Amino acid sequence: MATDTPTKASVTPALCGDLLERMRHASPLVQCITNYVAMNYAANVMLAAGASPAMVHAPEEAGEFARLASAVTINIGTLSSPWLDGMRNAARTANNIGRPWVLDPVAHFATAFRRQAVEELVALRPAVIRGNASEIMALAGTVSSGRGVDAGDSVEQAEASALALSRRAQCVVAVTGAVDFVTDGQQSVRISGGSPLMPHVTAMGCALTCLVGAFAAMAPQDPFLASVTALACFSAAGTQAAQESSGPGSFAWRFIDALAALDTHHLQTQARIVAA
Numbered sequence: 073m074a075t076d077t078p079t080k081a082s083v084t085p086a087l088c089g090d091l092l093e094r095m096r097h098a099s100p101l102v103q104c105i106t107n108y109v110a111m112n113y114a115a116n117v118m119l120a121a122g123a124s125p126a127m128v129h130a131p132e133e134a135g136e137f138a139r140l141a142s143a144v145t146i147n148i149g150t151l152s153s154p155w156l157d158g159m160r161n162a163a164r165t166a167n168n169i170g171r172p173w174v175l176d177p178v179a180h181f182a183t184a185f186r187r188q189a190v191e192e193l194v195a196l197r198p199a200v201i202r203g204n205a206s207e208i209m210a211l212a213g214t215v216s217s218g219r220g221v222d223a224g225d226s227v228e229q230a231e232a233s234a235l236a237l238s239r240r241a242q243c244v245v246a247v248t249g250a251v252d253f254v255t256d257g258q259q260s261v262r263i264s265g266g267s268p269l270m271p272h273v274t275a276m277g278c279a280l281t282c283l284v285g286a287f288a289a290m291a292p293q294d295p296f297l298a299s300v301t302a303l304a305c306f307s308a309a310g311t312q313a314a315q316e317s318s319g320p321g322s323f324a325w326r327f328i329d330a331l332a333a334l335d336t337h338h339l340q341t342q343a344r345i346v347a348a
């Protein structure tokens with residue numbers, strides 16, 4: 073299908089391929105504060121892609137560790153007070169020393185604790201917010217149908233919210249689902265591919281957030297390119313893995329193999345990135 077279709081946006085599959093190559097070569101250290109569910113899968117996804125993940129979240133060390141990392145990712149999936157302290161410390165350090173950090177506002181609309189935590193974290197200036205459609209709609213103040221960690225809305229329904237959130241929070245917003253949407257408030261793209269099996273494997277979105285961090289580490293001045301590249305890698309690996317999978321179990325491990333085997337040329341010729 074449409075391969076290297078020129079986009080009005082500044083991102084092309086060729087640029088994504090170059091960034092993948094550079095990321096693999098540098099293998100950036102990324103501090104991933106993610107949830108108990110995602111930790112193992114996300115670390116394996118990062119290693120398969122070529123990054124170096126470290127799941128470091130304790131409040132006593134999260135801020136100190138952020139100094140060592142080239143990017144930080146923060147996911148509130150299994151939030152608790154001490155974890156929130158660690159998140160604050162890491163986000164503050166990242167800001168102070170100019171490291172990009174990525175926010176995944178898992179089910180932030182569900183409880184007052186989560187809502188307040190995410191409000192505070194958004195104020196700490198993430199470079200990218202990555203979430204599913206319901207999470208992004210709710211964060212923009214739109215009525216949404218999310219239930220727990222799963223989306224109840226389509227990405228299409230969330231696009232206007234993503235744009236509004238991007239302008240308000242002054243960051244890139246990446247909404248994922250059947251066709252992903254990424255915007256920095258000025259330029260937007262849609263990325264298609266992947267597989268309907270993906271929402272049936274827990275923590276794929278959380279792992280993707282970590283991968284956005286890996287690319288942001290390599291392109292701190294261009295979080296839009298970093299986000300699109302991570303999403304394009306997931307789409308390409310997801311399409312590939314689904315061809316041989318008999319269900320979500322085999323898909324989960326085949327996806328890791330497909331990500332490790334994803335070559336730059338394949339990404340450059342097969343990525344389906346279209347200006348929105």
Ligand SMILES: Nc1ncnc2c1ncn2[C@@H]1O[C@H](COP(=O)(O)OP(=O)(O)OP(=O)(O)O)[C@@H](O)[C@H]1O
Pocket residue numbers: 178203204205221222223248249250251252265266267268269270271273274275276277278279280303306307310
């Ligand atoms: N129906 C679908 N078809 C193709 N790809 C999909 C589909 N749904 C989700 N994806 C892909 O799955 C990945 C994870 O996105 P998703 O929106 O499911 O995250 P999430 O809801 O935050 O997941 P989790 O909270 O379980 O980590 C993305 O790469 C996205 O493009």
Ligand SMILES: Cc1ncsc1CCO
Pocket residue numbers: 107109110149150178221274275278
């Ligand atoms: C299932 C689940 N519960 C809290 S976080 C998480 C991983 C998917 O977001």
Ligand SMILES: [Mg+2]
Pocket residue numbers: 178203204221277278
């Ligand atoms: Mg999620």
